[in-house]
Amino acid sequence: MxxxxxxxxxxxxxxxxxxxxxxxxxxENGLGVRCILPPRLTHRTLEIGAKYSPDFVCTPFKILLGNxxxxxxxxxxxxxxxxxxxxxxxxxxxxxxxxxxxxYDFDFVNLSEYDTGKVKDLFKATxxxxxxxxxxxxxxxxxxxxxxTDYIDEVTSEYYQNCGFETKKGAYKKAYQTFISNMxxxxxxxxxxxxYKKVRQAFSQIxxxxxxxxxxxxxxxxxxTAMDQFSNFDVELKLAEMGxxxxxxxxxxxxxxxxxxxxxxxxxxxxxxxxxMGPTSTANIRSAKEYAERGFDGVIHVKSANxxxxxxxxxxxxxxxxxxxxPILYLTYDAQTSDVGLMTRLEAFYDMIYMRKKVVK
Amino acid sequence: xxxxxVGIPRGMLYYRYETLWxxxxxxxxxxxxxxxxxxxxxxxxxxxxTIDEACLSIKVYFGHVNELIGKCDYIFIxxxxxxxxxxxxxxxxxxxxxxxxxxxxxxxxxxxxxxxDVLGGEGELKAFLSLGQSLGCSVKSTLGxxxxxxxxxxxxxxxxxxxxxxxxxxxxxxxxxxxxDYLIEDSFIGKPITDFLKKSGVLPISAGIxxxxxxxxxxVDMSPTCKWQLNREIIGGIGMYKxxxxxxxxxxxxxxxxxxxxxELMLRRIDxxxxxxxxxxxxxxxxxxETRLESFLDIIRFKRGLL
Numbered sequence: 001m002x003x004x005x006x007x008x009x010x011x012x013x014x015x016x017x018x019x020x021x022x023x024x025x026x027x028e029n030g031l032g033v034r035c036i037l038p039p040r041l042t043h044r045t046l047e048i049g050a051k052y053s054p055d056f057v058c059t060p061f062k063i064l065l066g067n068x069x070x071x072x073x074x075x076x077x078x079x080x081x082x083x084x085x086x087x088x089x090x091x092x093x094x095x096x097x098x099x100x101x102x103x104y105d106f107d108f109v110n111l112s113e114y115d116t117g118k119v120k121d122l123f124k125a126t127x128x129x130x131x132x133x134x135x136x137x138x139x140x141x142x143x144x145x146x147x148x149t150d151y152i153d154e155v156t157s158e159y160y161q162n163c164g165f166e167t168k169k170g171a172y173k174k175a176y177q178t179f180i181s182n183m184x185x186x187x188x189x190x191x192x193x194x195x196y197k198k199v200r201q202a203f204s205q206i207x208x209x210x211x212x213x214x215x216x217x218x219x220x221x222x223x224x225t226a227m228d229q230f231s232n233f234d235v236e237l238k239l240a241e242m243g244x245x246x247x248x249x250x251x252x253x254x255x256x257x258x259x260x261x262x263x264x265x266x267x268x269x270x271x272x273x274x275x276x277m278g279p280t281s282t283a284n285i286r287s288a289k290e291y292a293e294r295g296f297d298g299v300i301h302v303k304s305a306n307x308x309x310x311x312x313x314x315x316x317x318x319x320x321x322x323x324x325x326x327p328i329l330y331l332t333y334d335a336q337t338s339d340v341g342l343m344t345r346l347e348a349f350y351d352m353i354y355m356r357k358k359v360v361k
Numbered sequence: 362x363x364x365x366x367v368g369i370p371r372g373m374l375y376y377r378y379e380t381l382w383x384x385x386x387x388x389x390x391x392x393x394x395x396x397x398x399x400x401x402x403x404x405x406x407x408x409x410x411t412i413d414e415a416c417l418s419i420k421v422y423f424g425h426v427n428e429l430i431g432k433c434d435y436i437f438i439x440x441x442x443x444x445x446x447x448x449x450x451x452x453x454x455x456x457x458x459x460x461x462x463x464x465x466x467x468x469x470x471x472x473x474x475x476x477x478d479v480l481g482g483e484g485e486l487k488a489f490l491s492l493g494q495s496l497g498c499s500v501k502s503t504l505g506x507x508x509x510x511x512x513x514x515x516x517x518x519x520x521x522x523x524x525x526x527x528x529x530x531x532x533x534x535x536x537x538x539x540x541x542d543y544l545i546e547d548s549f550i551g552k553p554i555t556d557f558l559k560k561s562g563v564l565p566i567s568a569g570i571x572x573x574x575x576x577x578x579x580x581v582d583m584s585p586t587c588k589w590q591l592n593r594e595i596i597g598g599i600g601m602y603k604x605x606x607x608x609x610x611x612x613x614x615x616x617x618x619x620x621x622x623x624x625e626l627m628l629r630r631i632d633x634x635x636x637x638x639x640x641x642x643x644x645x646x647x648x649x650x651e652t653r654l655e656s657f658l659d660i661i662r663f664k665r666g667l668l
Contacts, residue, residue: 054625056616083586086452087618093586094622097629112586117446272463275440275476277456306414308618312456314412315463332414 009107009129012036012076014067017227018152019252021183022145029187030141031130033078037184038071041230043337045070050335052098058087059304059333060224063231065095072104078129083112084223085279086309144189146257151196153253155179158203161247164240165210175202210245215353218291219248220284220317221302222310225333226250232302233339235331235346239300242350247296249287250280259283272316278309285316292324297353299326305334327353365496366392367473368433370425371399373418373457374441376542381514382437385489388506389498394433396425399549403428404643410464417550417614417643418543419453426461435473435496436461439488442478448577448590451619525570529605534661537602539568539595539627540612540620544641551612553647554639557654566606568598576601584626592623599627608635608661610654615642635660 011033013023020037027035039045041063049066068079079099081092092110099106114125126133155176163172179202182195217239225231226248236246259265262276269285276282288299301317303310314330321328329349331342367386369375375382375395386393396403399421407424429436438458443449458474473495475488486507493503529535536558538545545551545567555565569591576597580587583596599609611627613620628636637657639650662668 054621056618056621057625058618061622085449087622089449089588090586090619090622093584094626097626101629110586112588273459274462274474275442275455275459277459278452281456306616306618306621308416309452309456311412311414312453312460315460319463319466 009033009078010036010076011078011080011109011129012038012068012071012074013080014038014064014071015041015228015230016224017229018156018180018183019149021152021180021186022148024184025148025186025192026138026141026145027129030138030145031126031133032137033130036071036074036076038067038074038076041067041228045230046335046337052102054094056306057094058306058308059231059335060222060228061087061091061095062335063224063228064091065098068095068099069102069104072099072106076106078107078109080109080129081111083110083115086307089115144192146253147189148183148186148192150253150257151192152180152183153251155196155199155203156251157248160236160240161245162203162206162208162210163237164243164245165208165214167207167209171206172203175199175206178202213357215244215350215357216291216294216296217244217246217353218287218296218299219246219302220250220287220291220299221331222304222307223250223255223280225304225307226302227252231304231333232331233333233342235300235302235342238339238343238346239350242346244297244350247291249290250283255280255283272319277312277316281309281313281316284310284313285320288317288320288328289324292320292326296326297357298349299328300349301328301330303332305332327356364390364392365435366394366433367496368394368396368429368436370422370429370436370438371396372422372425372547373543374439374454376546378514380517381510384510384513385492385506386437388509389493389496389502391496394429396428399425399547401549401645404549408643414616416453416617417641418541418547418617419457420643421547421549422457422543423461423464426465430465430468430470435471437473440474440476442476443480444477444590445479447588448479448593449588450590451617521570522572525566528564528566529602531564534563534658534665534667535566535606536563536658536661537566537568537599537606537609538612539599539609539624541591541595541614541617542567542569544612544614545569550614550641550643554610554612554650554654557647557651558658561655561658563658566602568595568602568609571598571601583630584623587623589619589623592619596623596627599631603631603634606634607665608637608657610657611636611638613638613640615640635664 011027015038024035027033045066046063048069049062053062053065083089089112092112096108109125111125114121126138159172159176166172179195179199186192240246265282265286269289272285291299317328369382383393403424404421406427407420411420411423426436438461440458441450441454462472475492476483477485477488489507490503558565573594576594579600580593580597583600587593611624
């Protein structure tokens with residue numbers, strides 16, 4: 001009865017790679033609210049975001065802010081923001097203030113306010129979004145959403161490793177996009193599993209012609225920009241299509257689900273760092289070192305402008321590059337809206353590693 | 362015990378921990394070597410060594426590290442992660458030691474470090490005990506040195522806060538400078554600004570010189586989710602001093618992440634006080650800054666009916 005009296009909240013979380021699918025799944029099926037999917041990220045998003053943001057905050061802040069405005073335009077009445085160890089922990093409060101100053105009217109769930117070190121307090125946030133929420137149901141859907149995230153990361157990883165070598169152009173992309181859109185519409189565990197099986201089958205049937213020793217490039221970088229195709233101008237696809245196998249360890253499920261723990265990860269890069277240098281530093285340094293040890297042809301370091309932890313990783317990457325004689329391309333993304341410059345750099349990088357491979361081999 | 366030279370770069374946390382570090386190492390019998398005040402040359406050197414995008418303060422800091430390379434047994438660079446829940450340090454302080462190690466790895470220079478990560482179970486005492494161990498001192502003498510240093514630090518700090526209180530009672534134009542001590546007190550970055558203010562007959566007051574515990578509590582009213590210890594002290598200081606001053610200058614180094622966000626929020630939240638957001642990028646020449654300061658002071662004087 002209560003539900004009839006009070007309309008469901010229309011909750012939105014700004015776009016973040018393909019992870020809005022599990023977020024939507026959790027919000028709609030677990031918390032029982034309506035999820036408003038903000039529009040896809042476009043140049044407009046970045047432009048309005050940059051317009052209202054402080055100049056030298058990191059770029060994801062601007063993109064998220066722009067997308068929040070777009071979500072409010074789409075009819076959302078509640079916005080959710082997460083927190084993290086770096087500047088991310090402060091995103092929410094500043095974004096809320098900027099939006100309020102602009103005159104928008106909305107409820108804001110800033111998870112940073114609930115961060116007391118106890119999971120119990122985080123659960124209070126779900127109570128705020130929907131007072132009738134059942135803890136067991138949230139937990140069950142959360143586990144399913146986590147599984148979905150895991151599948152998305154696994155499929156994405158395979159997609160970028162192979163899509164550059166398909167003989168029928170566009171086959172991988174088509175299967176991948178069908179899978180992603182299935183994830184966005186899934187409402188039960190069965191639907192998730194079915195879509196996953198379908199894409200696995202589809203991938204296995206796509207004919208590929210891969211040389212015995214293909215060019216391999218590893219991607220490391222910042223937690224938002226390295227994964228979000230809009231933010232990095234889909235650098236992985238651009239390079240893959242030149243005929244390169246792309247590997248990226250950095251994703252949500254590897255960082256939270258399969259993370260071996262800071263200490264155990266750090267032990268493998270002891271010669272370079274003693275301590276954790278920032279939230280994703282050890283993971284990136286370890287990945288870069290591992291790619292080097294496996295004889296990769298190059299690594300691309302992807303980050304947004306002004307990302308402090310990743311700037312500090314760069315001197316270490318430079319040393320790894322020197323020690324293992326492996327080229328590293330450093331890409332910094334600011335509020336630019338053209339990918340022509342990026343394309344030129346990628347082509348030059350590709351030519352270099354291609355020629356190098358011929359000589360070294 | 363063999364006498365060792367410990368080099369301390371004059372930058373970043375040096376301004377916060379000068380007394381603590383110096384007394385501690387002196388009591389242990391080490392010789393201390395602090396790099397000279399920042400000059401244009403030191404800053405320039407730091408800028409050429411560091412990644413372009415890094416903030417001005419860290420560039421200057423590595424300039425100081427570079428000054429000390431080869432001139433002492435150890436260069437002391439602590440790694441400070443947090444002082445407890447919601448009392449974090451900027452990731453730059455998590456990384457400083459490792460960045461230096463990587464940057465200067467071909468120099469053969471040894472670095473001395475300690476790790477403060479209260480949430481991870483590594484408090485200040487533990488950190489200093491490990492420092493003593495690295496220098497080959499006994500636990501007893503290390504503990505003694507730490508206690509003496511801590512006492513001295515508190516004494517000096519109290520005196521500084523007292524002095525600040527007296528300054529606040531003076532009947533002159535007072536401008537609160539909200540910025541990190543390593544900016545305000547640096548001879549190359551912040552000193553020209555405070556000097557200019559003094560020359561213009563205005564008293565600069567540093568927002569960070571404040572009773573830190575009270576400031577931390579106060580900062581929650583100013584910004585509830587701010588987690589950076591240094592920024593919390595500063596905004597807490599703004600909260601405590603704002604009724605006694607005539608204007609605020611937000612002083613930050615290009616491109617300091619925490620300051621960019623916290624200062625933006627403060628500019629949006631504080632009402633009824635003239636505010637200037639001054640971002641320094643280490644360019645030569647102070648003419649541009651002086652023009653901005655002059656017009657800012659004119660506004661304040663006009664407001665007070667002094668113009």
